[in-house]
Amino acid sequence: MFSVFDALRKRLIQVLFFFLAMSVAACDPIGFDGPSINTGKPVPVALLVPGGSENAGDVVLATSLENAARLAIADLDGVNIDLRVYHTAGQSALAADMARKAVNEGAKIILGPVFAESANAAGLAVAGRNVNVLAFSNNTAVAGGNIFLLGSTFQNTANRLTSYAASQGKGNILIVHGQDGAQVVGRDAIARAINQSGGNLAGMTSFEVSQNGVIDAVPQIVSDVRSSGAQSVFLTSGTAGALPFLAQLLPENGLDPTKTQFIGLQRWDIPSSALSLAGLQGGWFAQPDPVLANNFQNRYFAAYNDSPHPIAGLAYDGIAAIGALVAQGQSDALTRSALTQSSGFVGVGGVFRLLPDGTNERGLAVAQIQDNQVIVIDPAPRSFGATGF
Numbered sequence: 001m002f003s004v005f006d007a008l009r010k011r012l013i014q015v016l017f018f019f020l021a022m023s024v025a026a027c028d029p030i031g032f033d034g035p036s037i038n039t040g041k042p043v044p045v046a047l048l049v050p051g052g053s054e055n056a057g058d059v060v061l062a063t064s065l066e067n068a069a070r071l072a073i074a075d076l077d078g079v080n081i082d083l084r085v086y087h088t089a090g091q092s093a094l095a096a097d098m099a100r101k102a103v104n105e106g107a108k109i110i111l112g113p114v115f116a117e118s119a120n121a122a123g124l125a126v127a128g129r130n131v132n133v134l135a136f137s138n139n140t141a142v143a144g145g146n147i148f149l150l151g152s153t154f155q156n157t158a159n160r161l162t163s164y165a166a167s168q169g170k171g172n173i174l175i176v177h178g179q180d181g182a183q184v185v186g187r188d189a190i191a192r193a194i195n196q197s198g199g200n201l202a203g204m205t206s207f208e209v210s211q212n213g214v215i216d217a218v219p220q221i222v223s224d225v226r227s228s229g230a231q232s233v234f235l236t237s238g239t240a241g242a243l244p245f246l247a248q249l250l251p252e253n254g255l256d257p258t259k260t261q262f263i264g265l266q267r268w269d270i271p272s273s274a275l276s277l278a279g280l281q282g283g284w285f286a287q288p289d290p291v292l293a294n295n296f297q298n299r300y301f302a303a304y305n306d307s308p309h310p311i312a313g314l315a316y317d318g319i320a321a322i323g324a325l326v327a328q329g330q331s332d333a334l335t336r337s338a339l340t341q342s343s344g345f346v347g348v349g350g351v352f353r354l355l356p357d358g359t360n361e362r363g364l365a366v367a368q369i370q371d372n373q374v375i376v377i378d379p380a381p382r383s384f385g386a387t388g389f
Contacts, residue, residue, distance in 0.1 A: 033130070033332075033335045033336045033337065034109075034130060034131070034132050034146075034332070034334050034335030034336050034337075034338070034339070035108045035109070035130050035131060035334055035335070036331045036332065037108050037326070037331055037333055037334055038331070039326050039328075039329045039330065039331065039333060041080070042080040042081065042082035043079075043080065043081055043082060043108055043109075043322070043326050043334075044082045044084060044105070044106045044107045044108055045081050045082065045083050045084065045107065045108065045109055045110075045111060045319070045322060046084050046085075046086055046098075046099070046102030046103075046107035046109070046110045046111065046112075047065070047066060047069055047083055047084065047085045047086065047110075047111045047112055047315070048086050048088050048095060048098055048099065048102070048110060048111070048112035048113040048118075048122060049061070049062035049065045049066055049085065049086075049087060049088065049112055049113065049114070050062050050087070050088055050089060050090035050113065050114055050115070050118075051063070051085075051087035051088075051089070052087040052088070052089040053089045053090040053091075054089075055090060058089075058090045060309065061114065061309050061311070061312075062087065064306075064308050064309035064312040064315075065112065065114075065136070065309070065311075065312055065314070065315040066085055066315070067300065067303070067304050067308070067312065068300065068308060068312040068313060068314075068315040068316040068348075069083060069111065069315040069316065069318070069319050070083065071299065071300060071303055071316060072315070072316040072317075072318075072319035072320050072323070073319055073323075075320075076319070076323040076327075077327070078327060079323045079326050079327050081319065081322065081323065081326075083319075084102060084105065084107060086098035086099075086101065086102055088112075088113050088118055090114070090115060090118065091118065092115070092117040092118045092120070092121040093121065095113045095118035095119070095121050095122045095125075096121040096122055096124065096125035097125075098122070099121075099122035099123075099125040099126045099133070100125050100126060100129075102126075103126050103129045103131050107131065108131065108334055109131060109132050109133075109134065109322060109334045110122060110126065110131060110132070110133045110134065111134050111315065111318040111319070111322070112133075112134075112135060112136055112315070112318075113135060113136065113137075114135075114136045114137065114311070115137065116135075116137045116139035116141065116142050117142075119133065119135035119136075119137045119139075119142050119147060119149075120142040120147070122135070123135070123142070123145060123146050123147035126146070127145060127146050131146065132146045132147075132148065132334060132335075132336065132339060133146055133147045133148065134148050134150055134318045134321070134322075134339075134354075135147055135148065135149055135150065135151075136150055136151055136311060136314045136315070136318075137149055137150075137151050138151025138152055138153050138154075139151075140153055140154075140155065140185075140358075140359050142358075143357060143358030143359045144357055144358040145358065146336075147358050148339060148354045148358050148360070149358060149359055149360055150314040150317055150318055150352075150360065151311065151314060151360075152288075152360075152362050152364075153189070153359055153360065154185060154186045154189040154190075154265060155189040155192065155193065155359065156359075156360065156361055156362050156364070157189075157265055157286045157364065158186070158189040158190045158192070158193035158234075158265060159193045159196065159197070160286050160364045160366065161193075161234070161263050161265075161284060161285075161286055161366065162190065162193040162194050162196075162197040162199055162234075163193075163197045164284070164366045164378055165197075165199060165231075165232050165261065165263060165284075166197045166198055166199040169231070170231040170232045170261045171194070171197065171198065171199030171200060171231065171232070172199065172200045172202050172228070172229060172230050172231045172232065173190070173194055173199055173200070173201065173202055173230060173231070173232045173233070173234050173263070174202040174203050174204070174205065174221075174224055174225055174228055174230035174232070174233050174234070175187050175190050175191065175201070175203070175204045175205070175234050175236070176204075176205050176206075176207075176221055176233055176234065176235050176236070176237075176246070177204065177205075177206050177207075177235075177236040177237075178206065178207055178208075178209040178213075178236065178237055178241065178242055179206050179207065179208055179209060179213075180209050182236075183209075183236040183237065186236035186265045187204060187206075187236055189265075190234050190236070190265065191204070202224075202225075202228035202229065202230035202231075203224050203228050203230070205217065205220060205221045205224045207221075207242070209241070209242065211245060214242050214245045214246060214249065215245070215249065218246070218249045218250060218253050219253060221233070221250065221255070222250065222253045222254055222255045225255055225260055230260065231260065231261060232260065232261040232262075232263050233250075233255070233260055233261070233262055233263065234263045234264075234265065235262065235263065235264050235265065236265045236266070237266070238264075238265075238266035238267070239266070239267075239268060239270060239271065239274040243264070243266075243268070243274070243277075243280075244274070244277060246279070247262075247277040247278070247279030247280045248277070248278070248279055250262075250279060251278065251279045257279055257280075257281065257282050257283065258282060261282075261283075261284065262279070262280065262282070262283035262284070263283065263284045263285070264280075264283060264284065264285040265285075266285070267285060267287060268280055268283060268285040268369060269285070269287065269367070269369075269374050270310070275369055275372045275373065275374065276372050280369050281369055281370065281371070281372075282368060282369065282370070283368065283369050284366055284367065284368050284377070285366075285367055285369075286364040286365065286366055286367070287349075287364060287365055287367050287374075288313075288348070288349025288350055288362070288363075288364060288365070288380065289349055289350035289363065289365055289379070289380040290365065290367075290374070290376060292348060292349055292350055293313070293348060293349045295348075296308070296313055296316065296348035296349075300312070313347065313348035313349060316347065316348050317345070317347030317348060317349075317352060320345055320346065320347055320348075321339070321345040321347075321354070322334065324345055325338050325339070325341075336356075339354050340353070340354050340355060340356050341353070342384065343383075343384065344361070344384055349362065349363075349380075350362065350363040350364075350365075350380045350381075350382070351363040351380075351381065351382060351383060351384065353384060361384070363380040363381045363382065363384075364380055365378065365379050365380035366378035
């Protein structure tokens with residue numbers, strides 16, 4: 001999720017510059033669907049994590065993902081998963097090698113890896129072996145074929161927030177984005193979402209991704225809001241980037257957040273210190289069902305005496321989906337058609353489903369910052385027939 005793992009974002013967006021190579025994995029292999037399994041025996045599942053990396057953060061992430069996967073396995077009722085862990089060191093070439101090794105050793109599905117280039121490499125490596133990959137990435141450039149993304153995408157978040165804005169009479173939206181790869185992807189996702197929601201694109205304003213770039217752009221942003229009559233400003237920046245500057249400078253230059261709705265594509269509650277930013281009071285962002293997410297965090301801490309990594313829940317979700325399908329007792333439980341069942345699955349943050357194009361749809365709540373606290377103003381849907389989908 002570009003909106004969740006800011007620490008990983010730089011590594012994820014590098015894949016955008018290799019789009020042509022990656023588009024190979026995004027094409028459906030002829031006749032591809034998935035393996036046949038024996039649900040009466042333990043189902044071999046490969047977990048590819050960035051263990052063995054020289055980056056200490058990757059090692060922590062690898063442990064957290066494995067812990068979450070094992071927590072999910074313990075919760076399965078009547079389903080026996082044979083989890084096999086493979087370390088990729090966060091490297092795409094090694095991810096491909098580990099994917100091939102996993103399939104050679106009997107894996108019927110691959111869970112992971114994290115980074116987009118690694119996910120693409122792993123998917124390509126086993127596409128000819130009729131094995132699907134549930135990657136932890138949220139980079140849609142690598143989705144498709146045998147690669148399914150578990151990470152929450154910009155498009156999913158944009159769809160939720162623009163639909164809500166339109167329903168509240170605030171659907172005339174100006175997009176404000178930084179001039180970098182990730183934020184351009186976010187900009188395009190918002191524009192598509194506005195069109196689909198029945199809202200109106202009031203315009204787009206960009207800025208150079210630097211402190212001076214933001215300062216220089218603020219007067220133009222304020223002018224564009226006024227001249228376009230925009231009811232909402234949709235910001236692609238996150239708390240680790242330009243958002244704090246925008247939250248301060250836009251109100252100081254006359255853009256009143258009590259009159260113009262501020263909306264965020266990324267999480268505004270991470271870190272929690274961002275909740276005290278005056279310019280974000282009253283602003284909207286999307287998040288997983290907080291009750292379910294908090295329950296997972298508490299259970300993880302009770303089991304491992306540590307807090308889970310922000311994306312550890314994706315490993316739990318992957319096992320939950322695999323377990324739910326295997327529990328049906330069908331030999332085609334891990335095929336493409338089974339993975340993309342319209343009813344979806346229930347994960348640590350609520351309902352989600354995998355889409356035929358390799359992306360996903362997640363039930364998200366709309367949250368608002370009020371008095372330095374996060375308040376849910378529109379709950380996450382509990383099924384895919386509910387409002388918000």
